[in-house]
Amino acid sequence: MTGKQPTRSERTARRDADLAALQTHWNEVALPRLKAAVRAEVERRGLTSFMNRTRWQALRDAVVAELPFRPAFQIQNVLGPRETPWRVDGVDWQGTWIDEDLEPLFGIEWIRVVPRYRTRPGALVEGPVEDCTDAFRDLLGGLNIPFREDEAQTFWIYGYAPADPATLTSPPEGAT
Incomplete structure (x- = not known):
């Protein structure tokens, strides 16, 4: 029973x-x-902290609210396996920028953001490239978030990095 x-x-x-x-x-x-x-x-x-929870949250909120789309990003966590940077020509997806993809914020070593993507109006047809590089650069500057922009026009935002300030520079005043 x-x-x-x-x-x-x-x-x-x-x-x-x-x-x-x-x-x-x-x-x-x-x-x-x-x-x-x-x-x-x-x-x-021997890393130095460049971001905190408040700054990561401000960045996430601004990306969601102010950009025309949510750019794709690659994330490296301090404790995660070492990531090889992606090839960024022809990125055809967007990022989510939701808590679950970024948490825990205190563990982010760096995020590499690709502020453009190729639209796909059909399965076999490539569309134009949507680009918000300038808007993303302005967003980072407005939030006073240190970053590095590379030759592929991707943005590296460091939660932790070597203590050499030359590796992280903000855009010069008046840069567009």
Whole structure:
């Protein structure tokens, strides 16, 4: 003979309690361990912090609100495997710029942003290239976010980098 089956409200309450326990474990155990591991790796490699949570959030919010599209990006986390930079000719997708793709913000070593993409009006037909390079550069300047622009007109935004300030320069005053 089996016991009484739980009601829907009992199952919901149990699920909510399980989720709360997972969240508590994340906040009290896993997150502090992850932060400590990032801090240790940053110190081991002699990196300096250039961004904080407020600046990453301001960047994310401005990209979503102010740009004509959300540019594709490649992300390197401090603790992740070393990424090889993409080839950026013919990028045909956009980035999402949502929390789940960027978190944890304290672990971002760098983001490489490609502020253009090739539209595809059909499966086999390539469309024009949409470009927001100037708007993205202005956005970074307006937020006072240090960056490096490379010869491929991609933008490198560093959460952590070697302490050499010459590697990160803002655009000169009046640059367009």
